[in-house]
Amino acid sequence: MAGIFNKLTGATDMTKTAADTSNLKKKILYEQERIQEVMLEIGKQYYNNPKADLSNLCNDIDDRKRRIANMKNELHSIKGLRVCSNCGTKFDDKYTFEFCGKCGAKLPNED
Numbered sequence: 001m002a003g004i005f006n007k008l009t010g011a012t013d014m015t016k017t018a019a020d021t022s023n024l025k026k027k028i029l030y031e032q033e034r035i036q037e038v039m040l041e042i043g044k045q046y047y048n049n050p051k052a053d054l055s056n057l058c059n060d061i062d063d064r065k066r067r068i069a070n071m072k073n074e075l076h077s078i079k080g081l082r083v084c085s086n087c088g089t090k091f092d093d094k095y096t097f098e099f100c101g102k103c104g105a106k107l108p109n110e111d
């Protein structure tokens with residue numbers, strides 16, 4: 001079994017792409033967390049003053065959503081690479097198993 005996985009993960013020139021991928025995913029996660037925080041802030045401000053001008057905060061969320069969409073496009077343009085979020089092993093798009101061949105963790109979905 002291990003032999004099959006080694007063959008599938010043998011490519012070495014993927015390192016940079018994989019770093020880009022995990023970097024993008026981290027940035028997307030960060031933006032998503034910030035959106036949650038801004039959402040909370042909007043709720044708080046609205047509670048304190050329903051007439052408060054919340055457009056700046058709403059625009060902030062829109063900006064972040066745009067950024068996330070751009071980064072997701074970028075992710076998709078990095079050709080069919082899947083990285084195990086647990087151990088960092090990279091798999092190319094021919095690897096169709098749902099679980100990491102190295103540590104057995106569930107692999108992330110395409111998006």
Ligand SMILES: [Zn+2]
Pocket residue numbers: 084085086087088089100101102103104105
């Ligand atoms: Zn793994």
